[in-house]
Amino acid sequence: MTTSVLEPTLDELLPCRLNDAELWFAESPSDVESAKALCKECPVQEMCLAGALERREPWGVWGGELFLAGVVIPRKRPRGRPRKDATVTAA
Structure with a gap:
């Protein structure tokens, strides 16, 4: 009797x-x-990113990149106002 090892399906390997x-x-x-x-370890990362670029995904992480309004942005800003600088130059 032989034992078979069930290999995971592609869906079972995708981090998303x-x-x-x-x-x-x-x-x-x-x-x-x-x-x-x-996403960087995902086997379909490149295809996912290409599809998101083609569809101009409005937001979210696709293929390891963050989309906002259909374009890739480097990072997400926290909510609220930006912090004031600790030093203020005199005018």
């Missing part, structure tokens, strides 16, 4: 299928960076 889908559309910059890191 194994983790909470909201991670790829997170508000938190650290969660967005986590999603981008998971």
Whole structure:
């Protein structure tokens, strides 16, 4: 009698299928960076990114890149106002 090893399907290898889908559309910059890191190990990362660029995805992490309004942006800014500089130059 031979034993067979069941190989996982492609869907079972994709980080976006194994983790909470909201991670790829997170508000938190650290969660967005986590999603981008998971994408870097994905076997379909390049195809995912190419498809997102073609579709001009409005937002979220696709193929390891963050999209906003259909374009790739380097990082997500935290909510709220930017911090004021600690030093103010006199005029």
